[in-house]
Every structure is written in C-alpha cells, then in structure tokens.
Amino acid sequence: xxxxxxxxxxxxxxxxxxxxxxxxxxxxxxxxxxxxxxxxxxxxxxxxxxxxxxxxxxxxxxxxxxxxxxxxxxxxxxxxxxxxxxxxxxxxxxxxxxxxxxxxxx
Numbered sequence: 001x002x003x004x005x006x007x008x009x010x011x012x013x014x015x016x017x018x019x020x021x022x023x024x025x026x027x028x029x030x031x032x033x034x035x036x037x038x039x040x041x042x043x044x045x046x047x048x049x050x051x052x053x054x055x056x057x058x059x060x061x062x063x064x065x066x067x068x069x070x071x072x073x074x075x076x077x078x079x080x081x082x083x084x085x086x087x088x089x090x091x092x093x094x095x096x097x098x099x100x101x102x103x104x105x106x
Contacts, residue, residue, distance in 0.1 A: 016062045026052050
C-alpha cells in the first residue's frame with residue numbers, strides 16, 4: 001500500500017471517529033431538549049433528527065469503505081507473502097531484529 005493510501009485510510013478513520021462523536025452529542029442534545037415545546041423547537045428537532053439519519057448512513061458507508069480497504073491491503077499482503085516467501089521471512093526477521101535492538105537500548 002502506498003503512503004498516500006495509508007494517509008487517506010487514516011484520514012477516513014479519523015473522520016469516521018469524529019462523525020461518531022458528533023452523532024452521539026446530537027443524540028444527547030435531542031434527549032435533553034425532548035421536554036421543550038414550541039413550533040421552532042419541534043422544527044429544529046425534526047431537522048436535527050433528519051441530519052442524524054443522513055450522518056448515520058454516511059458513517060455506515062465510510063465504515064464499509066474502510067473495511068474494504070483493510071481487506072484489500074490484507075489480500076495484497078497475503079498475495080505478496082505467497083509469491084515471495086523467502087523475501088517475506090527476511091523482512092520479518094529484519095524487522096524483529098530492529099525491534100529487538102531498539103528495545104534492548106532502553
């Protein structure tokens with residue numbers, strides 16, 4: 001996977017997490033204002049409820065896209081390892097050695 005793809009995936013994950021937080025806050029606001037009456041409040045609550053419905057749908061789509069990208073990356077990695085087993089073992093051993101050296105320096 002390229003650096004651009006990884007950055008895009010990380011951005012989408014951050015956006016999805018932020019959207020989940022906004023949805024939770026909006027739902028809490030709707031619960032808190034449920035006892036308020038009046039035409040303006042009812043209109044606002046209806047608009048917020050519709051926006052929440054749309055946000056949930058978009059979040060669901062974003063989650064699906066993130067899962068698809070993760071599956072695609074896993075599939076590509078699996079294909080690479082099957083096509084280049086010795087190179088993969090060498091890379092894993094090198095990474096293990098590097099991590100061991102870094103941990104040993106502490």
